[in-house]
Structures are given as C-alpha cells and as structure tokens.
Amino acid sequence: xxxxxxxxxxxxxxxxxxxxxxxxxxxxxxxxxxxxxxxxxxxxxxxxxxxxxxxxxxxxxxxxxxxxxxxxxxxxxxxxxxxxxxxxxxxxxxxxxxxxxxxxxxxxxxxxxxxxxxxxxxxxxxxxxxxxxxxxx
Amino acid sequence: xxxxxxxxxxxxxxxxxxxxxxxxxxxxxxxxxxxxxxxxxxxxxxxxxxxxxxxxxxxxxxxxxxxxxxxxxxxxxxxxxxxxxxxxxxxxxxxxxxxxxxxxxxxxxxxxxxxxxxxxxxxxxxxxxxxxxxxxx
Amino acid sequence: xxxxxxxxxxxxxxxxxxxxxxxxxxxxxxxxxxxxxxxxxxxxxxxxxxxxxxxxxxxxxxxxxxxxxxxxxxxxxxxxxxxxxxxxxxxxxxxxxxxxxxxxxxxxxxxxxxxxxxxxxxxxxxxxxxxxxxxxx
Amino acid sequence: xxxxxxxxxxxxxxxxxxxxxxxxxxxxxxxxxxxxxxxxxxxxxxxxxxxxxxxxxxxxxxxxxxxxxxxxxxxxxxxxxxxxxxxxxxxxxxxxxxxxxxxxxxxxxxxxxxxxxxxxxxxxxxxxxxxxxxxxx
Amino acid sequence: xxxxxxxxxxxxxxxxxxxxxxxxxxxxxxxxxxxxxxxxxxxxxxxxxxxxxxxxxxxxxxxxxxxxxxxxxxxxxxxxxxxxxxxxxxxxxxxxxxxxxxxxxxxxxxxxxxxxxxxxxxxxxxxxxxxxxxxxx
Amino acid sequence: xxxxxxxxxxxxxxxxxxxxxxxxxxxxxxxxxxxxxxxxxxxxxxxxxxxxxxxxxxxxxxxxxxxxxxxxxxxxxxxxxxxxxxxxxxxxxxxxxxxxxxxxxxxxxxxxxxxxxxxxxxxxxxxxxxxxxxxxx
Numbered sequence: 121x122x123x124x125x126x127x128x129x130x131x132x133x134x135x136x137x138x139x140x141x142x143x144x145x146x147x148x149x150x151x152x153x154x155x156x157x158x159x160x161x162x163x164x165x166x167x168x169x170x171x172x173x174x175x176x177x178x179x180x181x182x183x184x185x186x187x188x189x190x191x192x193x194x195x196x197x198x199x200x201x202x203x204x205x206x207x208x209x210x211x212x213x214x215x216x217x218x219x220x221x222x223x224x225x226x227x228x229x230x231x232x233x234x235x236x237x238x239x240x241x242x243x244x245x246x247x248x249x250x251x252x253x254x255x256x257x
Numbered sequence: 258x259x260x261x262x263x264x265x266x267x268x269x270x271x272x273x274x275x276x277x278x279x280x281x282x283x284x285x286x287x288x289x290x291x292x293x294x295x296x297x298x299x300x301x302x303x304x305x306x307x308x309x310x311x312x313x314x315x316x317x318x319x320x321x322x323x324x325x326x327x328x329x330x331x332x333x334x335x336x337x338x339x340x341x342x343x344x345x346x347x348x349x350x351x352x353x354x355x356x357x358x359x360x361x362x363x364x365x366x367x368x369x370x371x372x373x374x375x376x377x378x379x380x381x382x383x384x385x386x387x388x389x390x391x392x393x394x
Numbered sequence: 395x396x397x398x399x400x401x402x403x404x405x406x407x408x409x410x411x412x413x414x415x416x417x418x419x420x421x422x423x424x425x426x427x428x429x430x431x432x433x434x435x436x437x438x439x440x441x442x443x444x445x446x447x448x449x450x451x452x453x454x455x456x457x458x459x460x461x462x463x464x465x466x467x468x469x470x471x472x473x474x475x476x477x478x479x480x481x482x483x484x485x486x487x488x489x490x491x492x493x494x495x496x497x498x499x500x501x502x503x504x505x506x507x508x509x510x511x512x513x514x515x516x517x518x519x520x521x522x523x524x525x526x527x528x529x530x531x
Numbered sequence: 532x533x534x535x536x537x538x539x540x541x542x543x544x545x546x547x548x549x550x551x552x553x554x555x556x557x558x559x560x561x562x563x564x565x566x567x568x569x570x571x572x573x574x575x576x577x578x579x580x581x582x583x584x585x586x587x588x589x590x591x592x593x594x595x596x597x598x599x600x601x602x603x604x605x606x607x608x609x610x611x612x613x614x615x616x617x618x619x620x621x622x623x624x625x626x627x628x629x630x631x632x633x634x635x636x637x638x639x640x641x642x643x644x645x646x647x648x649x650x651x652x653x654x655x656x657x658x659x660x661x662x663x664x665x666x667x668x
Numbered sequence: 669x670x671x672x673x674x675x676x677x678x679x680x681x682x683x684x685x686x687x688x689x690x691x692x693x694x695x696x697x698x699x700x701x702x703x704x705x706x707x708x709x710x711x712x713x714x715x716x717x718x719x720x721x722x723x724x725x726x727x728x729x730x731x732x733x734x735x736x737x738x739x740x741x742x743x744x745x746x747x748x749x750x751x752x753x754x755x756x757x758x759x760x761x762x763x764x765x766x767x768x769x770x771x772x773x774x775x776x777x778x779x780x781x782x783x784x785x786x787x788x789x790x791x792x793x794x795x796x797x798x799x800x801x802x803x804x805x
Numbered sequence: 806x807x808x809x810x811x812x813x814x815x816x817x818x819x820x821x822x823x824x825x826x827x828x829x830x831x832x833x834x835x836x837x838x839x840x841x842x843x844x845x846x847x848x849x850x851x852x853x854x855x856x857x858x859x860x861x862x863x864x865x866x867x868x869x870x871x872x873x874x875x876x877x878x879x880x881x882x883x884x885x886x887x888x889x890x891x892x893x894x895x896x897x898x899x900x901x902x903x904x905x906x907x908x909x910x911x912x913x914x915x916x917x918x919x920x921x922x923x924x925x926x927x928x929x930x931x932x933x934x935x936x937x938x939x940x941x942x
Contacts, residue, residue: 130384130912161377164384168913171920174729175377178722182369187362192329193370199336200374200927202520205616205890208381209374210522211392225324227541228579231520232319233330235582237337237346239513240298240312242611244345246476246505247267247301248484255348267501305502308509311592315585337516339931342479342753347933364678365716368931372719376924379748383887383916385895404658404775435651438658442776445783448866449651452859456643461636466603467644473610474648474790479753482655483648485666499598506593507604511611511620514572514586518619521541521575529622613794616890621796638815639853642794646856650787653885657750657779659758678932709925712932723925730917735910740877741918747884748922756929757922759940773872780867781878785885785894788846788860792893795815795849803896 133166142166145176152180159212191220198227199234270303279303282313289317296349328357335364336371407440416440419450426454433486465494472501473508544577553577556587563591570623602631609638610645681714690714693724700728707760739768746775747782818851827851830861837865844897876905883912884919 135146135158145166146158165172183193194217201209214227222230272283272295282303283295302309320330331354338346351364359367409420409432419440420432439446457467468491475483488501496504546557546569556577557569576583594604605628612620625638633641683694683706693714694706713720731741742765749757762775770778820831820843830851831843850857868878879902886894899912907915 130909132387160386160389161381161384164386165380167384167909168917170729171380171913171917174726174917175380175920178373178726179377181718181722182366182373186366187360188332188366188370192332193366195325195329196332196336196367196370197374198520199333200340200371201378202516203337203340204375204378205515205519206378206381207519207522208386208388209378210519211388214522215392223324224541224578227520228582229319229323229325229330230333231517232579232582232585233325233333234337234520235513235517235586236315236319237334238341238516239509240316241338241341241343241346241479242476242512243302243308243312243505243509244298244343245479245481245484246472246501246508247298247304248481248488249297249301249345250269251345251348252297255352267498304498305506307592308502308506311506311589312509315589318581318585335931339927342926342930344479344930344933347930351933361678361715364931365719368928369716369719369722371931372723372924372928375927376920378890379887379923380916380920382890382892382895383883383912383919385892385899404772406661434660434663435655435658438660439654441658441772442780444866445654445776445780448780448863449654449783452647452863453651455855455859456640456647460640461634462606462640462644466606467640469599469603470606470610470641470644471648473607474614474645475652477611477614478649478652480652480655482660482662483652485662489666497598503593503597503599503604504607507599507607508611510589510593511608512615514590515612515615515617515620517576517582517586518572518617521572521578523571523575523619524543525619525622526571529626609794613790616789616793618793618796621793625796635815635852638794639856642791643853643856643859645794646787646791646860649790650783652753653750653786654779654783656753656755656758657746657775657782659755659762680935708934708937709929709932712934713928715932719928723928726921727925730914730921734914735908736880736914736918740880741914743873743877743881744884744915744918745922747881748888748919749926751885751888752923752926754926754929756934756936757926759936763940771872777867777871777873777878778881781873781881782885784863784867785882786889788864789886789889789891789894791850791856791860792846792891795846795852797845797849797893798817799893799896800845803900 130164130167132160132163134163138166139169141169142172145169145172148180149176161208161212191217191222194220194222195226195230198230199237202231202234203238267301267304269297269300271300275303276306278306279309282306282309285317286313298345298349328354328359331357331359332363332367335367336374339368339371340375404438404441406434406437408437412440413443415443416446419443419446422454423450435482435486465491465496468494468496469500469504472504473511476505476508477512541575541578543571543574545574549577550580552580553583556580556583559591560587572619572623602628602633605631605633606637606641609641610648613642613645614649678712678715680708680711682711686714687717689717690720693717693720696728697724709756709760739765739770742768742770743774743778746778747785750779750782751786815849815852817845817848819848823851824854826854827857830854830857833865834861846893846897876902876907879905879907880911880915883915884922887916887919888923 133142149158149162150156165175183190194213197213198217201213270279286295286299287293302312320327331350334350335354338350423432423436424430439449457464468487471487472491475487544553560569560573561567576586594601605624608624609628612624681690697706697710698704713723731738742761745761746765749761818827834843834847835841850860868875879898882898883902886898
C-alpha cells in the first residue's frame, strides 16, 4: 500500500482485491453488459470508488436507448474520442460500437465526418467567421 | 484591395462581388441545399477560392446519405464542434441538424453523450489507463 | 481595489495606472514593436507583473529572427491559435502577421494546411494508426 | 473479412491485397513522393477508399508550392500536430519536414513558437481578454 | 414549442416556466449555493431535465469539501476551462472562485501554471519525448 | 550528427555529451530538485539549448511557493495535462505531485473535478450558453 503511493501510475483494482462497494459496481457492469470481464478503465477508476460509481451510473443512464439509439450514441462517443486523441477511448469504444452493429463502412463514414468537422472548425476560427444573423436566435 | 490587406479580419465575399469561380460554388451550394442564401462560412472561405471549392466538394460528398443517414452525420458534426468549442460551427450546424429532423430531446441526448465522452476521455488520460489486451488487436 | 476582487473579469491596467515595473515592460514592448499603444493582452497580464515580464521576455526572444524568419513564426502562431479556437489570439496575431508581410493568399494557404492537419490528426486517432517502423527511430 | 469486423483496430491494407481503386491512389502517392513505400496512415484510410482518395487529393493540392513553400507548410503541419498531441502525425510529418530541409535548429525554433502560442492562448482565455477595437475590423 | 424547434439556439428555461422536476433542481441549487438566482448554464441544461439533474448532483458531490478543499477544486475547474477556451466556464467559475476566496494573486499564479503546462504539453508532444523508465510503473 | 538530422525522433542529450551551457542547466535542475538524474523531457529540450534554459527558468519561477503552494500548482499542472491527453506530462507530473504529498484520495478528487469540468465545458459550448449579465463585468 505504502509503496503504491510512490508509484507514478495508478493500480488496476481486480475483483478479488476490491471492496464490497467496488464489487457491487463491477457486478452491475457485468450484468448490464452481459460479460464476465471488467475493462481496465473501470479497474483504474476503482481507485476512487465514488468516481467509479458515479461514472458508471451516469454512463448507464446516458447510453441507454432513448430518442437516439445505442449505436448512434456509440458513434458520437467515438467522434469525441478521435477529436480528443484519446487512444484508450478509441480502443474500447470502437470495440463496443462494433458489438452494437457498427460496420467498417459506418466507421469509415463516421471518421470522414469527424475529420471534416475538425477541419472546418479550424477554418471557422482561422477566418474568424462571424455568426450569421439567422443563427443568433 | 490594398486596405483589405491591412485589416485583421477577412472580408465576406458577397455573390455580387464574387468571381465566376466563386459564384459557381455558391450556385451549387444553393441548389444542393435548396436555399437562396449563402452562410458567412462560405463567404469567408471565398477569400481563397481553392479552399472554398475543395471544402464544399468534400462536405457535399461526406454528408450525403450512405451507411449513415444525413441526420446522424449532422449529430456527429455537432459532437466534434461542441468538443472543440467552435461557436460558429455549433450555431450553423445546430440549425442544419434541426432542419434535418433533430428534436430538442435528440439534442439533449447528443450533448449528454458528448459531455460524458469528454469527461471519460480526461479520466482515461488522468488515470493513465493501459489499453486492455483484447482491444490491442 | 476591494471591488475589483469581486469582479468576474480581470481589469486592464492602463499605462497611467501602472507600477514602475509594469511601465518598464510596456516601454520595452512599444520600443521593440515601434508603436505607441499596448494591446489588451499585455494590459490584462499586468495584473500579475511577474507573468507580464516573463511572457514578454520569452516572446521577444522566441519571435526574433533565427533559423526561421519572423513571418514564418507568426504563421506558426496563427496555426496553433486557429487549432485552439483562441479568438483573441487569431485577432491580434493575424494583424501582426499582416504587418510582417502576410498576404491574403498566404493566409489562405496557411489555413488550408491548418484545416487539413486538424482533419488528418483526427483520422490518425480515429483509425488508431500504428507508427511505422521507420518513424520510430 | 468476417473476423476483421470483430476486431477493435482497423486493418492495414497492403498493396497486394488492395482493390484497383486503392492501388491507383497508392501508385500516385509513390510517384508524387518519389518513394516505393506507403505509410501506415494511407494503409489505414484504405479501409474507406473514398476517404483515401479524397484525403490524398486534398493533401496533394494543399501541400504543393504556392504563396508558401512546401517546407513552411510542413512546419505548419507540425505546429498543429504538436498542439493536438497527435503522436502519429508528429512522427510521420517530422520525417517529411526533415526530408524537405528542416534542420534541428529550425525544429527547435518551431517548437519554441508552438509552446509559447499554446501558453498565450491559455492566458488569453484565462484572463478573458477582450479583443482590441483595432482588431475588430 | 413548434417555433422553438426551428431556432438554432436553445431556450433558457426560467423558474416560472419550469416543470416541477426542473424546479426542484433549481431549488436545491439555490439552497446549496445560498443564492436566489440561477445561472444561464442551468437554465440551458433544463431543456433536458435528466442532464440538468445528473449534472447538478454530480457537481454537488464532486465540489464538496474532501481531501481537497472547495477553493482548490475551483482552481482546477478554471485550469481546465482556460485550457479548453471555454469562455462561459471561465466567466462563471472565476466568479465562484472569487467568492470562495481566490485573490488576484492566486489567479495570477494559477494562470501562470496553466500557461506553462500548456506550453510544456506541446513541447513534450513536439519532441516526442519517451516516458522515463521510472515513470512507467 | 549528420545521421541524427535524418532521424524522425529527437535525440536525448546525456550529461556527458552535453555542452557547458546545457550542463549548467542540468546542474541547476539537479540542485533545485535534490536529485541526481535528469528526466527525458529536459534531455529532449537540450536539442535547443535556448528552449531548455528558458523553459527551466520559467518553470522554476512559476512552480515556487507563492500565493499557491507547490502541491496545488502540481495539481493544476496535472489538470491541464489530463485535459490535453499529454501522456508524458501525466507520467512525470503525477510522480512530482506524489513526491510533494499528493495522496491517492487527492488524485481521485482532482480527476473527478477535471472530468466534470471537461464535461461541463462541452455542455456550455453545446447549448451555446450566453454569459450571464453579472459575469460580464
């Protein structure tokens, strides 16, 4: 424990070493996702159980079917993660998106839009484009 | 012309002042989008006609229906623009998305996912989470 | 003074209200840039004189002619500022760049590269492209 | 093919496995760049041939000599890529920039400007600096 | 309602127009913060009551005193907001931080660190610095 | 030397190979930090001695005790680095922060705030929230 404090990187908390509070979140993740393994992301968050619980409950609520279907939500997640250069998030969420039905063609079109949006975002800033009157209200 | 060089901000090129090359892009934008006005974004890009033409042709190709429908593509555009804090792009593309059928509820769910993805992107970086073996390949 | 503490926005420190330490930086800025006015950026930094001095001295050193000429350095500044959506920085540095000789055509080509780089940065992250062996060393 | 759909990471499409459409882009890349190898970036984009073709044609047009020379354009590319923390892009474009004549001293000055611009972008936002009257038009 | 769908910008939901669900969140915000007004941020989130409730509950939990005191947490909030160029967030959170005791000197030192961190983040990416062996574990 | 020019990655300059100018900075780093090793970050910056010297002197000044204590400053550094997805900076500065007294609980609370700030920054942009009158001045 004392040596862990000195380490630069956070430990991954395995199920067997987890507190009851953490285990109950892990159990809900595995039940909801119909899987028997826990991703490293959650094992890292388990270092701060309040963050683990709150993040899981928020994601579970946000990613559930609603006006947007779960696959569309995963595509949006990937769009943000590619924009932010988050390598872990691209890795884990492209796997989730594929599980929910994302084809190679859909990924290709998604990334084409993401690339173009990043390009035009920079162009709008670079040309200092003023917002059109009709978009102000 | 000479005074424009001294200005800090780029001019907006109106249709009447545009070269034939720029006008033909404007014409295609208005025909494709079934509108008779041109957004400030395009009027600013018209300062560099090659960028105007290339950006328009790319967007026209990318945003067309494919494996993803045009509304989903607009949602992805908004996800990137909110992440990048691009105020112009949020303004113009939330208008386009509404035209293509985005309801308030869909916008709400979109932004909930965008907010959560930005949060977990930062958490993944902050905890320095290593990519799980099963996501490496 | 006490009311300033309550304001959400930082005051702009005018020359006449400035301490001798701040004035000496203002004097050096005006002498170096051959102008008799001070931009709002410096007037805001003057709220923390150590930051004002250090930032000015760093910029003066960095933007001086070297292996890269001052105009190229301004173009690089603009590339970063457009990428970061920094509206103030685009406004002030596009004025500086124009003073140092940036034409509309150069601005157009600069922004075309900036847009494309932001697009391909997102594509590289989105496709999770592995670094080629020959670029590793 | 079916197993590829299940993988979290995109395949790299080698020349021998590529469709005629992809091969013709690869051929043009190798002819234009006077090389006989294709970077992983293009091999990844080849998963979506329309993106491969459009991205290559755009880059070829944008990076060609114009009001800015090709080396200056590579420096701008690097400025954006360092700002975005795009590790792949820094790796591949610092190699291209060196091929086009970037010395260690030029890279050093480039990164000094990039670092300073990122610093002052954050300071301008942090101090909420209002745009000076003379930069508004 | 129908006209709101057509607007590019989200409505701000005032207390008097709010549903009971939204009002109960507004009441809790005002009670917790010992104020009788609601910021525009919450009035905008009220367009999607689930996001309003979840975001408020998360912030209330996260910003409460813990191993870090509330002022330190506000400083961290400002550091992220300046980095992201979020103008709204800088405006609202610099007011909150001042209420919790942030002096001009503390803001100055905060922004000096934020500026420097953004600079060295770009330098680390630009020089492609490899992580030291002792920081890997 | 000549071959180094051809490499895509910058060399790390070891003490024994360093110029007197670089060595004197290394000596000051080791004396100030009471350590006998130099991190890769500084060894990479040593490729451009002016950047090495200026960056070190700036950091030494900025991170010194003031209105904010050194640990708070490290937390702010980490907040920026997680937001920017700077893996090197998270690695090196989480080690520094731990040395200065950051506990696992403090890191957990820090990252919870960082995550939430990144979320609400995106929400503020996404909902295009207008700055409240009382925050404008």
